[in-house]
Amino acid sequence: MIKVENLTKRYDNFVAVRSIDFEVEKGQIVGFLGPNGAGKTTTMRILTCFMPPSEGTASVAGFDVLTHPMDVKKRIGYLPETPPLYPEMEVSEYLTFVGKLKGIPSTDLARRVKEVEHRCAVTDVAGKLISKLSKGYRQRVGLAQAIIHNPEVLILDEPTSGLDPKQIHETRELIRSLAGEHTIILSTHILSEVEQTCDHVIIISKGAMVAKDSVANLTSRLRGQATIALEIEAATGSLESDEVIAKLSQVAGVNKVITVASRVGRHDFEVEAQAGHDIRADLARAVVSAGWNLNELRAAALSLEEVFLELTASEKAKGASE
Amino acid sequence: MKNILAICEKELNSYFSSPIAYLAMAMFAILFGFFFWNSIGYFVSISVQSMAMGRSFPMDVNEMIIRPLLLNTSVIGLFLIPMIAMRLFAEEKRSGTIELLLTSPIHDAEIVIGKWLAALCLYAVLLLISLANIGFLFLYGKPDWQPLAAGYLGLLLQAGALLAIGAFISTLTKNQIIAGITTFAVCLLLWVFEWVGGYETAVWAKSLAYMSVVAHFEPFAKGVIDSKDAVYFLSLIFLGLFLSVRSLESLRWRS
Ligand SMILES: Nc1ncnc2c1ncn2[C@@H]1O[C@H](COP(=O)(O)OP(=O)(O)OP(=O)(O)O)[C@@H](O)[C@H]1O
Ligand SMILES: [Mg+2]
Numbered sequence: 326m327i328k329v330e331n332l333t334k335r336y337d338n339f340v341a342v343r344s345i346d347f348e349v350e351k352g353q354i355v356g357f358l359g360p361n362g363a364g365k366t367t368t369m370r371i372l373t374c375f376m377p378p379s380e381g382t383a384s385v386a387g388f389d390v391l392t393h394p395m396d397v398k399k400r401i402g403y404l405p406e407t408p409p410l411y412p413e414m415e416v417s418e419y420l421t422f423v424g425k426l427k428g429i430p431s432t433d434l435a436r437r438v439k440e441v442e443h444r445c446a447v448t449d450v451a452g453k454l455i456s457k458l459s460k461g462y463r464q465r466v467g468l469a470q471a472i473i474h475n476p477e478v479l480i481l482d483e484p485t486s487g488l489d490p491k492q493i494h495e496t497r498e499l500i501r502s503l504a505g506e507h508t509i510i511l512s513t514h515i516l517s518e519v520e521q522t523c524d525h526v527i528i529i530s531k532g533a534m535v536a537k538d539s540v541a542n543l544t545s546r547l548r549g550q551a552t553i554a555l556e557i558e559a560a561t562g563s564l565e566s567d568e569v570i571a572k573l574s575q576v577a578g579v580n581k582v583i584t585v586a587s588r589v590g591r592h593d594f595e596v597e598a599q600a601g602h603d604i605r606a607d608l609a610r611a612v613v614s615a616g617w618n619l620n621e622l623r624a625a626a627l628s629l630e631e632v633f634l635e636l637t638a639s640e641k642a643k644g645a646s647e
Numbered sequence: 648m649k650n651i652l653a654i655c656e657k658e659l660n661s662y663f664s665s666p667i668a669y670l671a672m673a674m675f676a677i678l679f680g681f682f683f684w685n686s687i688g689y690f691v692s693i694s695v696q697s698m699a700m701g702r703s704f705p706m707d708v709n710e711m712i713i714r715p716l717l718l719n720t721s722v723i724g725l726f727l728i729p730m731i732a733m734r735l736f737a738e739e740k741r742s743g744t745i746e747l748l749l750t751s752p753i754h755d756a757e758i759v760i761g762k763w764l765a766a767l768c769l770y771a772v773l774l775l776i777s778l779a780n781i782g783f784l785f786l787y788g789k790p791d792w793q794p795l796a797a798g799y800l801g802l803l804l805q806a807g808a809l810l811a812i813g814a815f816i817s818t819l820t821k822n823q824i825i826a827g828i829t830t831f832a833v834c835l836l837l838w839v840f841e842w843v844g845g846y847e848t849a850v851w852a853k854s855l856a857y858m859s860v861v862a863h864f865e866p867f868a869k870g871v872i873d874s875k876d877a878v879y880f881l882s883l884i885f886l887g888l889f890l891s892v893r894s895l896e897s898l899r900w901r902s
Contacts, residue, residue, distance in 0.1 A: 370746075373750040374749075374750060375746055375749050375750050375899065376899045376900070377899060377900060395752050398750055398751060398752040399752045401750070403746075403747075403750050405743060405746045405747075406743075407742075407743045409742075409743050409744040409745075409746050409747035410742075410744070411657075411661060411742075411744060412742075413660075413661050413664040413665060414657075414660070414661070414664075418660075422653065422657050423747065423751075425649070425650075425653040426650065426653060426654075426747070426748070426751040426752075426753060427751055427752065428752055470747070
């Protein structure tokens, strides 16, 4: 549905996106994951024909963004990073205007506006001025304008940014419910968002693509090297962290133990497991049998930063071995 | 065509839901009203004088009231047009809504023409206010309506030209104020270029004077529709709109 080949975008001399390649099949939800300045917005702006690529090609439903922009634009619904709203308009007035721009026939327009208002849960504010809406409602109106013409492809730039947890949940549900009929690309900084909403993930960092995989593969690949966080306290008297490290290192399947923080008689550790081992039960037994208090034991979630380090490190290793 | 109307309608709506339209209308009404009643007062005093002197030559309402009034109206336009044009694109660029317009299946030219039409409509509404005053002349005098119509056509053409230039300038910046000030400076220059024709007869002076909007508006105020004046305004309109479209295109390449 979407095909990107060797896509490069330069601003003056600064390379914002560096020869990215990917393909998105019909009906997939693809997460575009990357830290600030990675080039997510830039790539999306090229796909939506807002700006042309410096090199390479991008096509949507078989239409090239440079040579057939009208055909591409008709098939795309786009929610930019800041929802493109006119504060002086009322919600339904705005959606009607966008519907006209997207070429919805006037006989269907009122019905479509009602439908998307209902779908994006903005029916109660339909008659309100957009300038009076809260951030979350603005985001929803932004989403409503993106889907109003029932486009084949949806491009959503950080659809959940600035929302409260409940709204984040609702928006993710909404996006999931749109899957199937639409092909969706969404960008985010949040790893767990990709896990919860997307089938596939494309990770970019500093303009280059770091990984492109199904979410299931990626998570299992990362979970393989799970890290466990522990807080251990002496039952009585004092406790040296070296003592604990020595003990924990003997547990089967442990790769490495590091001290994260130390207070009097109390230490935080991170234990890295070997791939494929679940060491939590064994760790707990080891701590308790040594007579220490186990205050906390949890799987340390990988942060986005760590995922990058992980991925870039493994890419480098692969590159070196080739 | 449908797209142009959609843009135009939206733009008119936002003019009338912000203070700009009302401010422009109020300023225009006050200034025009002042000029109007001023020239009526002058006209009446001249008439009384000439009657006292026993002469009863027919006073020409067109010549004495309408012509100077049209010229004054075109000066008022000079100040109001930057105010009307400045937000056209600058505001969309600032708020990011330009992203919606440029990623919708419509042509850049449709966006530009729609916005320009809306600005011209607002100006036409201002002219309607002036017509309400002029109506008085028809109640009490017998002005000739043809030169009046020509004058109004001239005012619309002039506004169309300056608004097209203003629209172009508005595509160049995110800042409405900068767009407004620059447009005002350009309008003013197009105005005062005529002055060089007064003392210099070299080719450069003549061509500068040719570029002046005043020189091309004056015949309209006299009731004369000369095709070369119409062509001047129409080419300015075309140039302004063309540059705006090109500027939107290059916005994509630059941004
Ligand atoms: N108009 C522009 N002119 C020059 N540089 C730009 C422009 N827009 C973006 N950049 C640069 O290109 C890089 C990529 O920006 P982009 O907005 O695509 O990142 P992003 O992945 O969307 O980041 P974020 O998560 O912060 O939204 C950044 O370093 C940014 O500074
Ligand atoms: Mg971004």
